[in-house]
Amino acid sequence: MPTRLFETAAPDVLYxxxxxxxxxxxxxxxxxxxxPSGEPTHAVFGTVNMLxxxxxxxxxxxxxxxxxxxxxxxxxxxxxxxxxxxxAPPDDLKQQMRRVMEVIEAFPIPCFQKDGFEADDLIAxxxxxxxxxxxxxxxxxxxxxxxxxxGDDVVLWDTMRxxxxxxxxxxxxxGVELHQVRDALALMGDTSDNIPGVAGxxxxxxxxxxxxxxxLDGIYRNLDxxxxxxxxxxxxxxxxxARMSQRLVTLKDDIELPFSPTELHFARSGNQRIRALYxxxxxxxxxxxxxxxxxxxxxxxxxxxPANSSASTAASSSTRPTxxxxxxxxxxxxxxxxxxxxxxxxxxxxxxxxxxxxxVFPLLIGETTLKASVIGIGLASSPExxxxxxxxxxxxxxxxxxxxxxxxxxxxxxxxxxxxxLSTYDSKSTLVVLQQRGAQIPxxxxxxxxxxxxxxSGASVELERIVKTELDLDLPTRELRFRGKGNKQIPVxxxxxxxxxxxxAERAALxxxxxxxxxxxxxxxTLWKLYSELExxxxxxxxxxxxxxxxxxxxxxxxxxxxxxxxxxALEKEAQELAGNAFNVHSPRQLEKLLFDDLGxxxxxxxxxxxxxxxxxxxxxxxxxxxxxxxxxxxxxRQLAKLKGxxxxxxxxxxxxxxxxxxxxxxxEVAATGRLSSSDPNLQNIPIRTELxxxxxxxxxxxxxxxxxxxxxxxxxxRVLAHLSQDPVLVEAFRTGQDIHQRTAMEIFExxxxxxxxxxxxxxxxxxxxxIYGQGDSAxxxxxxxxxxxxxxxxxxxxxxxxxVTRFMNETLENARASGSVRTSFDRRRLVPDLTSSNRAxxxxxxxxxxNTPIQGTAADIMKLAMLALAAPxxxxxxxxxxxxxxxxxxxxxxxxxxxxxxxxKAMQExxxxxxxxxxxxxxxxxxxxxx
Numbered sequence: 021m022p023t024r025l026f027e028t029a030a031p032d033v034l035y036x037x038x039x040x041x042x043x044x045x046x047x048x049x050x051x052x053x054x055x056p057s058g059e060p061t062h063a064v065f066g067t068v069n070m071l072x073x074x075x076x077x078x079x080x081x082x083x084x085x086x087x088x089x090x091x092x093x094x095x096x097x098x099x100x101x102x103x104x105x106x107x108a109p110p111d112d113l114k115q116q117m118r119r120v121m122e123v124i125e126a127f128p129i130p131c132f133q134k135d136g137f138e139a140d141d142l143i144a145x146x147x148x149x150x151x152x153x154x155x156x157x158x159x160x161x162x163x164x165x166x167x168x169x170x171g172d173d174v175v176l177w178d179t180m181r182x183x184x185x186x187x188x189x190x191x192x193x194x195g196v197e198l199h200q201v202r203d204a205l206a207l208m209g210d211t212s213d214n215i216p217g218v219a220g221x222x223x224x225x226x227x228x229x230x231x232x233x234x235x236l237d238g239i240y241r242n243l244d245x246x247x248x249x250x251x252x253x254x255x256x257x258x259x260x261x262a263r264m265s266q267r268l269v270t271l272k273d274d275i276e277l278p279f280s281p282t283e284l285h286f287a288r289s290g291n292q293r294i295r296a297l298y299x300x301x302x303x304x305x306x307x308x309x310x311x312x313x314x315x316x317x318x319x320x321x322x323x324x325x326p327a328n329s330s331a332s333t334a335a336s337s338s339t340r341p342t343x344x345x346x347x348x349x350x351x352x353x354x355x356x357x358x359x360x361x362x363x364x365x366x367x368x369x370x371x372x373x374x375x376x377x378x379x380v381f382p383l384l385i386g387e388t389t390l391k392a393s394v395i396g397i398g399l400a401s402s403p404e405x406x407x408x409x410x411x412x413x414x415x416x417x418x419x420x421x422x423x424x425x426x427x428x429x430x431x432x433x434x435x436x437x438x439x440x441x442l443s444t445y446d447s448k449s450t451l452v453v454l455q456q457r458g459a460q461i462p463x464x465x466x467x468x469x470x471x472x473x474x475x476x477s478g479a480s481v482e483l484e485r486i487v488k489t490e491l492d493l494d495l496p497t498r499e500l501r502f503r504g505k506g507n508k509q510i511p512v513x514x515x516x517x518x519x520x521x522x523x524x525a526e527r528a529a530l531x532x533x534x535x536x537x538x539x540x541x542x543x544x545x546t547l548w549k550l551y552s553e554l555e556x557x558x559x560x561x562x563x564x565x566x567x568x569x570x571x572x573x574x575x576x577x578x579x580x581x582x583x584x585x586x587x588x589x590a591l592e593k594e595a596q597e598l599a600g601n602a603f604n605v606h607s608p609r610q611l612e613k614l615l616f617d618d619l620g621x622x623x624x625x626x627x628x629x630x631x632x633x634x635x636x637x638x639x640x641x642x643x644x645x646x647x648x649x650x651x652x653x654x655x656x657x658r659q660l661a662k663l664k665g666x667x668x669x670x671x672x673x674x675x676x677x678x679x680x681x682x683x684x685x686x687x688x689e690v691a692a693t694g695r696l697s698s699s700d701p702n703l704q705n706i707p708i709r710t711e712l713x714x715x716x717x718x719x720x721x722x723x724x725x726x727x728x729x730x731x732x733x734x735x736x737x738x739r740v741l742a743h744l745s746q747d748p749v750l751v752e753a754f755r756t757g758q759d760i761h762q763r764t765a766m767e768i769f770e771x772x773x774x775x776x777x778x779x780x781x782x783x784x785x786x787x788x789x790x791x792i793y794g795q796g797d798s799a800x801x802x803x804x805x806x807x808x809x810x811x812x813x814x815x816x817x818x819x820x821x822x823x824x825v826t827r828f829m830n831e832t833l834e835n836a837r838a839s840g841s842v843r844t845s846f847d848r849r850r851l852v853p854d855l856t857s858s859n860r861a862x863x864x865x866x867x868x869x870x871x872n873t874p875i876q877g878t879a880a881d882i883m884k885l886a887m888l889a890l891a892a893p894x895x896x897x898x899x900x901x902x903x904x905x906x907x908x909x910x911x912x913x914x915x916x917x918x919x920x921x922x923x924x925x926k927a928m929q930e931x932x933x934x935x936x937x938x939x940x941x942x943x944x945x946x947x948x949x950x951x952x
Contacts (some may be wrong), residue, residue: 023184025184028081033082033083034157034284035078036084036086037074038163039120041163042161043063047063052858053304064116064301071123078158083130084146087131087139087912089133093136094137098267098268122297124760126293127294140271143166144273147174149277150173161177166271167194168269168271170189192491195231202269203236205422207266208226216264217258218254294310326621342468354405354529360421365422368819372401377401377441378401383398387700390456394411395413395512396517397524398522400531402527403533406527410521413513424457425457431454432454432459441466446470446530446536454725455563466539468531471539471688473487473688474542474550476851483495495526498822550881554846554881554884560891566683567683569676569683572719572721573718574675576719577671577672577719591653591657595657597651599618608630619648621645637651638654639731692869693876694876695905698904717949720902722945725914727912728901729898729909729942730910730943731909731921731928733886738789739934745827746824746828747822749824751936754936764784765780765784783814790803794869794871797809844880844881889931890928895916897913909948912944
């Protein structure tokens with residue numbers, strides 16, 4: 021189980037920030053910003069965001085930062101070449117570093133800094149003092165050198181990736197035990213710090229050496245036993261560098277520091293100083309979030325999250341550009357009651373009937389909702405009172421727990437009463453939980469997660485973020501992160517009932533507090549109809565799809581797997597013949613050496629430790645070196661192996677042993693365009709145009725007595741584009757049933773229909789879809805294998821001939837820049853703050869989003885309307901089982917197939933009215949491939 025942060029606001033935990041590292045990362049990660057006076061501020065802005073977010077999320081009782089020395093360190097004296105490859109810091113970074121120190125003093129946060137020592141050494145010394153005083157430490161840093169300090173009482177937290185490193189994560193990162201991390205670092209060296217290490221020793225070799233010989237001394241004591249001649253020679257030749265590297269990576273933990281647990285106590289008291297600084301720096305969002313009093317409550321001063329907003333505009337723009345919603349009122353505490361007596365169920369029922377509402381928040385443990393066990397349920401009919409019904413806690417001292425069947429029978433009867441409104445955090449998952457246990461609730465009346473998603477599809481939909489935004493309350497993280505002895509994670513079903521009750525019942529009560537503000541925002545932002553008439557009614561349909569699942573032919577998958585294994589072996593043999601020697605095709609390090617050292621190809625990009633051989637690089641190398649077929653061959657092997665691992669090998673293991681069917685998890689609130697997605701497994705990524713993808717679809721089969729019926733919208737996004745743009749050529753082509761790709765070829769190449777060859781139609785098709793996705797000449801040239809000049813000419817010809825599309829795109833961008841958002845035909849909204857970014861790459865990406873979203877989002881909405889129209893069985897015994905992109909799949913009894921095909925086609929084509937006809941292709945067969 022992944023390591024988690026220590027419990028929020030624990031009095032014995034010190035949050036210790038590697039401030040130098042964070043200022044440097046913020047400087048390079050965030051687009052340039054300036055204060056009203058023109059002073060550079062982007063590094064300060066990023067650092068302040070991180071600090072505010074940490075305070076808000078963790079509510080630290082003890083807090084400190086560490087800064088690098090202002091003078092050369094002892095390592096520079098030890099090894100003059102240490103960090104010699106690093107350029108001098110830019111002047112504007114030095115200026116911003118001084119500003120960051122002013123912010124630290126204003127909070128105030130204790131700062132450890134000492135001439136001659138790096139922040140890493142100061143952190144090591146502070147950690148040692150914490151351990152001596154019985155304190156735990158969260159090191160806030162991304163520096164791998166600090167992983168030497170991790171233990172049961174110390175974790176390292178990279179906040180920019182939200183990754184927590186405990187003992188297991190460090191072992192996984194280096195492949196060695198904690199006490200061997202230092203020597204692993206010494207052997208590998210570090211190019212960023214110019215630590216030499218041993219030539220030819222990478223992570224795997226270091227791991228193997230330390231696993232066999234224990235430490236650096238052990239390696240050199242047993243040098244003659246090492247069989248690899250080249251490695252032995254390198255170790256012997258570079259022993260001096262290895263020993264020096266070991267001294268350089270060793271953290272000094274005996275620095276004398278003014279350490280006092282009392283003085284490390286954090287309570288924001290410098291509100292006025294922070295207010296003045298934020299005003300001077302132009303941080304209006306952080307300024308507005310400061311409390312009006314003396315600022316003692318640091319948790320309430322929260323800046324924007326850089327992960328979900330544009331760094332270049334976040335200081336001055338609202339996350340909801342169309343509406344200024346009022347600040348939330350002060351929150352009242354939630355009273356918690358634990359239900360172990362059946363009589364209390366009647367008390368809950370009376371309260372629900374009087375209030376005409378009930379919020380349900382289940383506490384689950386399991387991989388997916390369908391497979392999960394319910395540990396307990398949070399219930400509330402009042403925002404001030406929450407109940408917790410424990411069901412499956414494994415504790416010897418647990419109070420009497422009610423039987424699950426008794427509770428769900430009672431709950432189903434209660435929620436079936438007329439006029440009783442059901443509030444949820446995630447209605448689809450809650451319905452799956454209830455329906456699987458016999459409470460056949462048809463739908464929920466409020467879904468906080470869907471509401472938040474519709475208001476800002478680019479923001480987190482986690483309940484903690486929603487509660488903070490709407491109620492100004494800080495909740496612990498959504499997962500239970502309770503800790504036992506030795507900081508070990510306690511399984512959810514072993515969490516003390518009073519703690520689980522506080523966690524779960526509070527959330528149920530808070531759902532009732534969230535309902536009014538979220539529904540008000542949906543109304544104000546013209547999203548209520550989309551929410552109430554499309555998204556909320558769709559949730560129970562997806563809940564049904566999850567529970568129904570699809571039948572899989574595992575024997576066929578096994579056969580396909582054997583065929584793919586044989587093909588992979590043949591391809592690997594071909595790759596080795598192309599290379600001229602045997603090598604491990606699946607080893608990035610061996611491939612790196614082969615491509616760039618042996619074959620002399622030019623590296624295109626680098627990671628921290630190597631030259632990249634990722635898919636993008638291999639594809640680019642294939643184009644750059646057409647006479648060298650090895651990169652393309654390796655890419656083919658990887659793609660084949662990925663399909664085999666993701667689907668052919670994995671699907672049989674995902675079949676539910678009870679239903680004997682595969683059950684994917686459907687998501688409404690992931691794709692910002694409104695598209696549905698799936699996971700566990702992801703059925704959206706099975707390729708449809710490759711033979712192997714078709715073979716995999718062949719394994720999705722109909723049960724005995726049934727056929728699969730597939731209904732697929734034909735070219736729906738191009739038809740939506742014709743409708744939105746009202747381009748006369750496009751509209752005419754679709755109304756008269758022309759081949760749209762042939763028509764585009766006629767337009768951009770200025771030829772007659774009988775002159776359009778298959779290749780010209782293929783090129784026109786690429787242009788048609790490239791326009792929808794905002795593709796430029798570079799991407800189009802790659803997809804067609806032509807020059808950028810020629811690709812640019814194709815695009816220019818398209819917009820010249822389709823003037824209505826050009827006008828539509830320009831108007832869409834103009835409106836988006838004015839409002840900060842774009843909308844679909846059904847009023848789905850997507851915020852695009854980066855349209856005004858000073859960062860060109862971000863701005864261009866935002867422009868592509870703005871042009872594509874109305875098209876793709878409208879198509880997604882039409883698909884969802886079709887699902888609503890076909891929710892009830894179209895014929896007796898028929899049922900919907902899959903939705904993938906623009907396709908719906910049904911199981912239909914054989915005798916009903918002809919009628920079902922007609923009804924499905926009619927419903928999908930008539931679900932909405934466009935300027936051009938919607939066309940649906942319908943097929944049927946014993947499996948998905950045959951039906952499509």
